[in-house]
Amino acid sequence: MLVLALDTATPAVTAALHDGDRVLAESTTVDARRHGELLAPAIEHVLRECDASLRDVTAIVAGSGPGPYTGLRVGLMTASALAGTVGVHAYGVCTLDAIAYASGRGEPFLVATDARRKEVFWARYGDARTRLDGPRVDRPHDLPGELPVIGAGARMYAETIGPGRVADPEYPSAGALAALAAEHLAALTPERAAELARVPEGRIDSVEQARELAVLGPARPIYLRRPDAQIPGAPKKVTA
Amino acid sequence: MNMRDEPIVLGIETSCDETGVGLVRGHTLLANTIASSMEEHARFGGVVPEVASRAHLEAMAPTVESALAKAGLRFSDVDAVAVTAGPGLAGALLVGVAAAKAYALGLGVPLYGVNHLAAHVAVDQLEHGPLPKPSIALLVSGGHSSLLLVPDVAHDVISLGSTVDDAAGEAFDKVARVLGLPFPGGPHIDRSATSGSGTAIAFPRGKYDDGTLDFSFSGLKTAVARWVEARAAAGETVPVADVAASFQEAVVDVLTRKALQACRRYDVKDLLIGGGVAANSRLRALAQERCDAAGVRLRVPRPGLCTDNGAMVAALGSELVAAGIRPSALDIPADSSLPITAIHV
Ligand SMILES: [Zn+2]
Numbered sequence: 001m002l003v004l005a006l007d008t009a010t011p012a013v014t015a016a017l018h019d020g021d022r023v024l025a026e027s028t029t030v031d032a033r034r035h036g037e038l039l040a041p042a043i044e045h046v047l048r049e050c051d052a053s054l055r056d057v058t059a060i061v062a063g064s065g066p067g068p069y070t071g072l073r074v075g076l077m078t079a080s081a082l083a084g085t086v087g088v089h090a091y092g093v094c095t096l097d098a099i100a101y102a103s104g105r106g107e108p109f110l111v112a113t114d115a116r117r118k119e120v121f122w123a124r125y126g127d128a129r130t131r132l133d134g135p136r137v138d139r140p141h142d143l144p145g146e147l148p149v150i151g152a153g154a155r156m157y158a159e160t161i162g163p164g165r166v167a168d169p170e171y172p173s174a175g176a177l178a179a180l181a182a183e184h185l186a187a188l189t190p191e192r193a194a195e196l197a198r199v200p201e202g203r204i205d206s207v208e209q210a211r212e213l214a215v216l217g218p219a220r221p222i223y224l225r226r227p228d229a230q231i232p233g234a235p236k237k238v239t240a
Numbered sequence: 241m242n243m244r245d246e247p248i249v250l251g252i253e254t255s256c257d258e259t260g261v262g263l264v265r266g267h268t269l270l271a272n273t274i275a276s277s278m279e280e281h282a283r284f285g286g287v288v289p290e291v292a293s294r295a296h297l298e299a300m301a302p303t304v305e306s307a308l309a310k311a312g313l314r315f316s317d318v319d320a321v322a323v324t325a326g327p328g329l330a331g332a333l334l335v336g337v338a339a340a341k342a343y344a345l346g347l348g349v350p351l352y353g354v355n356h357l358a359a360h361v362a363v364d365q366l367e368h369g370p371l372p373k374p375s376i377a378l379l380v381s382g383g384h385s386s387l388l389l390v391p392d393v394a395h396d397v398i399s400l401g402s403t404v405d406d407a408a409g410e411a412f413d414k415v416a417r418v419l420g421l422p423f424p425g426g427p428h429i430d431r432s433a434t435s436g437s438g439t440a441i442a443f444p445r446g447k448y449d450d451g452t453l454d455f456s457f458s459g460l461k462t463a464v465a466r467w468v469e470a471r472a473a474a475g476e477t478v479p480v481a482d483v484a485a486s487f488q489e490a491v492v493d494v495l496t497r498k499a500l501q502a503c504r505r506y507d508v509k510d511l512l513i514g515g516g517v518a519a520n521s522r523l524r525a526l527a528q529e530r531c532d533a534a535g536v537r538l539r540v541p542r543p544g545l546c547t548d549n550g551a552m553v554a555a556l557g558s559e560l561v562a563a564g565i566r567p568s569a570l571d572i573p574a575d576s577s578l579p580i581t582a583i584h585v
Contacts, residue, residue, distance in 0.1 A: 036334045040341040040570040054346055069290065070331050073297050077338040080301045085315050085346025221297065227290035231283055232417075238465040239473075 001185065004057045004082070005178030006043065008035040008075035009067025009095040010113050010152060012171035015042040017050055017057075018178035020186060025049040026175040035071040039078055054086050059193075061181040063172055064092030065222040066121040066135050067113065072221050079219050089197035090219040093181055095172050096123045096135050097215055099151050102169050102176035104128050109167070110143060112153030120153035121224065131215075136207050137224045184216040247319035247561055250304070250343065251554025254336030255328025255356045256383055257281055257292045259299040261307040262551030263318075264558050269366045270311035272544060272551035275299035282423050286413065287382075289329045296335040304343070307550070318347055320567070322557025325353030325585045326578025328383065333574035341570050350567030352557045353585040355397075355578055356548075357386060360514040362393045362559050363552035364541045372510040372537075376400075378499040380523075381515035381548070382409030382424065385495075387453045387502050388580065390512075393556065394563040399580045400502050401453030408491055409517050411457035415487050418465045419480050429484045430520050436481030438489030438522070441467060445494050453498050453505075460490055492523040496530050503536050512539045518546040560584055 001020035008014075011032035017024040025046040029038050047054065062079035065072045076092065083090035096111040103109065105128050112120040115137050122143060123134025140157035143149065147165070154166040185193055196216055207224060246266035253260035257277045263270040277295035281287045308314065323340030326333055337353065344351035361377045377388040385403040390396075406414070409426060416425025421432065444463050446456030464487050471478045495517075503511055511531055517523060518540055531538040545551060565584060572585050 034573075036338055037571045037573050039338070040345055043345065044570065069293065070334060073293060073331075073335050074338045077297055077300060077335050078342040081304075081339045081342035082346045084301055084304065085343060221294075223294070227288055227294065229284045229288040229291060232285040237469055238462050239469045 001059070001182060002052065002057050003059050003061055003178045003182045003185070004043065005061040005174040005181060006039060006075050006079060007063030007095055007098065007172045007174050007177055008039060008071045009063045009065040010171050013038040013042060014172065014174035015039065015046050016174035016178045017046050017052060018175065018182050020182050023175035023178060026173065028171070028173060030171065032071070035074040039074055043078070054082065057086055057088060059088055059091060059181070059185055060086070061091045061093055061177060062219050063095035063098060063177055064217070064220060065095050066115065066137065066224045067095055068116055069221070069223060076219050076221055089194060091181060091197050092217050092219040093177055093215060094135060094213055094222060096121065096151070097131060098172045098177040098180055099169060100125045100131070101128050101180045102173050103150050103167070108147055110147050110149045111151045112140070112143065112149050113151045114153050114156055120157065122153065135222060135224065181216055247558070248313065248317055249320045249322055249554045249557040249561060250318045251550040251552065251557055252321070252323040252336045252340045253356070253359070253548055253550045253553045254296045254332050255324045255326070256332060256548055257287045257295070258548045259296050259303050260548055260550035260553070261303045262549060262554040263307055263311045263313060264366060264551060264554040266558060266562070267365045267369065269551055270313065271307040272549055273303050273307040273310060274549055275303045278424065285417060285423050289331055292329060293331040293335055296332055300335065300339045315347055318349060320350045320352060320557055320561050321347070322352040322354050322553045322560070324356045324359065324553050325572060326356065326575035328356055328576060330574060330576040333576060337572070337574040345570060351570065352560050353568040353572045354553055354556045354560070355580060355583050357384065357388065357580050358393055358397050358583045359552040359556040361388065361390055361397065361512060362556035363545045363549070364512050364514065364539050366551060366555050367541050367545060368539050371512070374506070374508050375510040375512050376499060376502045376506065376508045377512045377514065378495060379515040380408040380495060380513070380517035382413060383407055384515065385455050386580070387498060389502070389506055389508070394559045394565065394583065397580050397583055401455065401498065403455040403457060405456050405458035406461060408455070408457055408495065409515070411461045411491060412517070414461050415464050418468050419478070419483060426517060426520060429488055430522065432481050433485035433488045433522065436479070436483070436485030438485045440479070440482035441486040443486055443490040445490050448494060448497070453502050455494060455498065457491065460487065488520070488522050492520065492526050495523060496527045499527070500530050500534050500536065503534065509535065510537045510539065514541060514546050516547045519543045
């Protein structure tokens with residue numbers, strides 16, 4: 001097994017290779033404005049670092065968000081186009097699940113990332129592998145109380161949620177994303193894995209849809225919001 | 241590289257609402273497949289960038305696969321990938337650029353990030369053969385209105401003028417709304433105008449005699465709205481066909497006048513018209529009439545190659561490969577305001 005994983009759903013642009021046992025190479029650059037420029041070179045970099053070719057890759061996994069849309073799409077588009085040329089399946093893993101997994105926590109906690117517009121994308125976990133609620137999008141002061149909060153959203157709104165609750169990690173790591181995906185892929189028959197990768201019609205743009213997500217699913221974006229667009233009324237008059 | 245005389249180029253275009261994928265070999269068109277999100281935008285009365293970006297992500301891989309199937313090719317037959325790097329909607333461009341980089345990386349072939357406007361020029365070669373050097377190009381659509389001097393589409397394209405406010409196609413959309421016609425306005429105004437008179441109402445022609453090769457359509461659009469509102473306020477019915485025809489006449493009069501002025505000024509005998517508005521029947525007719533009178537040869541690609549499409553990007557990519565131009569790096573940005581001086585990035 002050789003899993004290529006990438007995530008562009010947060011300011012971190014990250015790529016990694018995982019052989020089913022361990023992370024072979026990983027690249028992480030934090031730059032919220034340059035996902036489109038940084039990702040392809042990062043993939044080249046991790047491949048070169050372990051002397052691997054894309055032909056050796058058996059599955060491609062992208063963080064499916066939720067996350068600011070422009071960056072998010074770069075990772076998912078890259079994964080699905082690469083998968084097409086290599087002839088393997090592309091999968092999506094909820095970015096918040098990958099952050100949770102990387103924390104290694106055994107007790108309940110929240111993951112929160114920046115959703116812009118003074119909101120956070122968040123989910124509640126029982127432990128590092130178990131999502132209990134979410135992903136959702138809300139104002140930081142609406143997060144459930146008490147539990148520790150990991151992810152960049154915790155740091156950004158430390159004053160609102162209480163500085164004592166802020167914990168690491170801040171960003172997702174593609175290494176953790178790859179490890180999580182590898183763990184799930186190893187437990188699946190090839191037929192079931194292929195079924196999971198098949199992209200159903202439509203997008204995940206509501207919390208209701210998002211709640212049904214399996215950890216490993218099709219490489220499609222979790223938006224949680226519908227596009228902002230107003231249906232116009234009558235044309236504005238130009239004469240007063 | 242395959243053992244053929246000319247390489248096969250995959251072209252990807254996502255600057256606005258069309259997910260365009262084209263395949264060409266030299267000047268031969270192999271496939272031109274388009275997925276449009278226009279229906280999703282229609283109820284908003286214009287292209288919504290976020291809606292377009294979402295649609296590009298969903299449509300890209302299936303559109304590439306259907307283009308390959310249509311051409312009877314496999315991924316391994318592709319020798320180079322070209323993509324619109326700008327100008328256009330930033331978020332929409334980014335999806336295409338990410339896809340193109342991944343295709344180039346996955347196939348191990350060179351990437352060419354290209355200029356959307358230059359691609360509108362290059363595409364005509366798929367239909368009418370090599371472009372005379374130099375040519376003048378008039379590119380008119382909902383997103384751009386430009387006059388270009390094209391000494392050599394792979395090396396040298398010079399901007400002579402462009403709109404200082406609205407694009408021509410944008411004016412069509414806005415006037416269509418005022419007249420209660422659906423979005424996109426171009427085809428509806430064209431159709432309505434056939435039963436009206438282009439000389440019924442004397443609408444203003446912006447920058448008509450200003451000596452520049454620039455355009456302005458904002459004043460015209462406002463004048464049409466005022467005229468229609470005055471009629472409505474007086475309780476009179478609005479003669480939609482006459483308004484459409486007179487508005488359209490004003491637009492195409494200015495466009496063709498400036499295009500012929502450019503030909504004269506630079507002593508060029510070949511005029512190319514491209515972009516979505518090139519589908520307008522009155523623009524084609526008046527351009528032909530004025531070109532004939534001036535001894536200028538007119539080239540207009542068929543409508544499917546005039547509107548935004550992937551074949552135009554592949555056509556320009558093919559031109560760049562043939563010219564021996566170095567490929568783009570995998571870290572090129574999508575540039576929403578890419579100047580025409582950058583034919584490739
Ligand atoms: Zn265009």
